[in-house]
Amino acid sequence: MSLAARVRVRRGAFELDVDLAVEAGETLAVLGPNGCGKTTLLHVLAGLVALDAGRVTLDGVVLEDAAQGVSVPTERRPVAVVFQDLLLFPHLTALDNVAFGLRCRGRSRSDSRRIAREWLDRMDLGDRTQAKPAALSGGQGQRIALARALAVEPRLLLLDEPLAAVDVQARAQLRRDLRRHLTSFGGIRVLVTHDPLEAFALADRVMVLEEGHVVQTGTPAAVTARPRSRWVADLAGVNLFSGRAGDGRVALEGGGALVIADAVRCGEVFAVVHPRAVTVLRARPEGSPRNVWRGPIEEIDVEGAVARMSIATTPRIIAEVTMAAVESLGLVPGQDVWVTVKATEIVLYPA
Amino acid sequence: MTPRREGVPPAAAVVASLGAALFILPLVGLLWKAPWASLAQALVAPEALVAIRLSLLCSLAATVLSVVLGLPLAWVQARGTFPGRALLRALTLLPVVLPPVVGGVALLAVFGRRGLIGQWLEPLGIRLPFTTAGAVLAETFVAMPFLVLSMEGVLRGLDRRLEDAARSLGATRWTVFRRVTMPLVRPSLAAGAALCWARALGEFGATITFAGNFPGRTQTIPLAVYIELESRPEVGVALSLVLLAVSLTILVLLRGRWLEQP
Numbered sequence: 001m002s003l004a005a006r007v008r009v010r011r012g013a014f015e016l017d018v019d020l021a022v023e024a025g026e027t028l029a030v031l032g033p034n035g036c037g038k039t040t041l042l043h044v045l046a047g048l049v050a051l052d053a054g055r056v057t058l059d060g061v062v063l064e065d066a067a068q069g070v071s072v073p074t075e076r077r078p079v080a081v082v083f084q085d086l087l088l089f090p091h092l093t094a095l096d097n098v099a100f101g102l103r104c105r106g107r108s109r110s111d112s113r114r115i116a117r118e119w120l121d122r123m124d125l126g127d128r129t130q131a132k133p134a135a136l137s138g139g140q141g142q143r144i145a146l147a148r149a150l151a152v153e154p155r156l157l158l159l160d161e162p163l164a165a166v167d168v169q170a171r172a173q174l175r176r177d178l179r180r181h182l183t184s185f186g187g188i189r190v191l192v193t194h195d196p197l198e199a200f201a202l203a204d205r206v207m208v209l210e211e212g213h214v215v216q217t218g219t220p221a222a223v224t225a226r227p228r229s230r231w232v233a234d235l236a237g238v239n240l241f242s243g244r245a246g247d248g249r250v251a252l253e254g255g256g257a258l259v260i261a262d263a264v265r266c267g268e269v270f271a272v273v274h275p276r277a278v279t280v281l282r283a284r285p286e287g288s289p290r291n292v293w294r295g296p297i298e299e300i301d302v303e304g305a306v307a308r309m310s311i312a313t314t315p316r317i318i319a320e321v322t323m324a325a326v327e328s329l330g331l332v333p334g335q336d337v338w339v340t341v342k343a344t345e346i347v348l349y350p351a
Numbered sequence: 352m353t354p355r356r357e358g359v360p361p362a363a364a365v366v367a368s369l370g371a372a373l374f375i376l377p378l379v380g381l382l383w384k385a386p387w388a389s390l391a392q393a394l395v396a397p398e399a400l401v402a403i404r405l406s407l408l409c410s411l412a413a414t415v416l417s418v419v420l421g422l423p424l425a426w427v428q429a430r431g432t433f434p435g436r437a438l439l440r441a442l443t444l445l446p447v448v449l450p451p452v453v454g455g456v457a458l459l460a461v462f463g464r465r466g467l468i469g470q471w472l473e474p475l476g477i478r479l480p481f482t483t484a485g486a487v488l489a490e491t492f493v494a495m496p497f498l499v500l501s502m503e504g505v506l507r508g509l510d511r512r513l514e515d516a517a518r519s520l521g522a523t524r525w526t527v528f529r530r531v532t533m534p535l536v537r538p539s540l541a542a543g544a545a546l547c548w549a550r551a552l553g554e555f556g557a558t559i560t561f562a563g564n565f566p567g568r569t570q571t572i573p574l575a576v577y578i579e580l581e582s583r584p585e586v587g588v589a590l591s592l593v594l595l596a597v598s599l600t601i602l603v604l605l606r607g608r609w610l611e612q613p
Binding site for chain 1: 510512513515516517518519520521522523526530531534535
């Protein structure tokens with residue numbers, strides 16, 4: 001069992017261009033900022049948005065092929081969706097919401113209700129069967145939406161920001177529950193989200209989508225260790241630079257250069273510097289550190305015992321220092337400081 | 352907490368009272384003039400009974416016709432994408448503002464014996480002008496826009512993603528319509544149909560112009576009121592009271608939809 005999709009959709013100036021492959025039992029998280037095209041991608045897989053070019057196959061069956069004009073309608077795909085705003089049917093009870101798909105797929109009314117009741121029990125909602133969606137909390141609604149999708153036994157489960165409708169307090173618990181339900185569902189799972197926490201907690205593999213294009217794919221750990229875009233670097237909380245390496249230096253795209261420990265590397269590279277590896281000083285450093293810049297502190301964010309500050313050097317850099325250091329050095333926004341980074345602290349990988 | 356704001360100026364209150372009186376006084380007058388003692392007698396007068404029966408028949412038929420034709424029309428206007436949609440919407444709205452007598456003349460121009468379509472219907476033995484069917488058609492012409500307009504708004508406002516959700520669960524188009532769309536618009540459809548029926552029941556101008564004034568065939572309550580006021584005023588007033596009662600009932604039933612307090 002597997003999903004393979006080559007998706008090309010144009011909407012005015014926006015173009016979605018994604019290739020993906022997911023195996024059964026795997027959860028792929030499509031992670032990206034709002035407007036990156038991830039919901040469109042999900043709707044393509046569900047058959048709610050037509051492809052301009054490309055092909056979608058599930059378990060070897062062609063669901064859509066733009067060139068051949070093949071398109072299996074949404075209602076006949078073995079696919080279920082948990083929508084962003086849940087989209088529970090407001091006129092139906094929780095039980096009938098879950099039974100809806102079973103009825104549509106040919107089960108008798110009593111069978112559908114019985115299976116729906118089992119699902120609600122499994123979701124710890126056995127006492128809410130007769131409640132209408134308006135009377136349910138965000139978390140209850142989320143579980144009913146999940147039950148409604150899983151009850152039809154799809155081979156592909158699509159989840160669009162599944163925890164967005166849930167308030168923050170309930171989210172951690174629901175994320176754990178969701179993870180459990182996803183694991184016990186043996187089919188293919190594709191989740192789209194803009195929340196890295198959700199992606200990293202639920203997915204086996206993360207695909208980062210920006211402006212309709214895949215920026216990188218990999219395990220959550222690999223993606224955060226080697227970010228390939230500013231957006232991912234910000235999520236991971238690291239400094240990301242890109243430029244051309246050669247002669248023990250990286251000439252950066254935005255101006256400035258990094259001295260690196262690798263004299264032979266050449267070509268386009270990404271360089272990551274962890275903010276903790278950035279040293280902030282009031283005076284010009286002693287000795288001969290290779291990467292030294294001077295610039296004013298733009299802003300300081302305090303998180304517990306550490307402070308993250310952005311410094312307007314060339315290149316611009318984020319440093320993380322202890323609050324003790326901030327106080328002893330008397331660091332304040334607007335102040336000029338010296339910044340150094342050891343060449344050995346720079347992680348390089350090809351762009 | 353009471354915000355310290357100026358109340359209504361006395362001058363505005365006086366003018367407003369005059370305005371309200373303009374609506375309320377005629378109702379009071381009608382109730383005052385009503386032949387309460389002989390009301391039952393007036394209403395069982397053969398002329399009245401015949402008109403009431405015919406009116407119910409025609410207005411209900413017009414309402415059914417409006418739903419059958421108007422719901423798909425509203426659907427197309429709300430969801431279709433075709434050139435001329437704006438024009439179609441404007442034309443649908445026209446009967447609401449058009450003087451009904453002009454509607455009657457226009458219907459004659461189409462369905463009259465020498466009319467645009469009537470000249471072809473005549474040899475087939477189908478006659479609409481001055482028949483009960485004609486009265487139904489005239490009422491439909493005037494009343495259907497109310498249903499189309501309200502349903503178009505409702506269909507436009509409906510969250511279509513709910514229909515997507517239903518399809519993703521395996522619902523065919525028909526199932527989506529039956530189990531999702533219709534249940535969600537049903538309350539509005541009932542309200543729209545009630546409004547449409549009230550309008551059809553009170554229709555005068557188009558009916559008398561297109562269908563004439565034949566007791567038992569095309570003389571509906573409003574026409575009977577107009578005629579009886581000359582010969583037997585107590586029957587005319589009694590029938591007016593019937594129409595007033597119907598209007599008030601519909602207003603009360605629909606109050607939640609239009610008279611909600613902010």
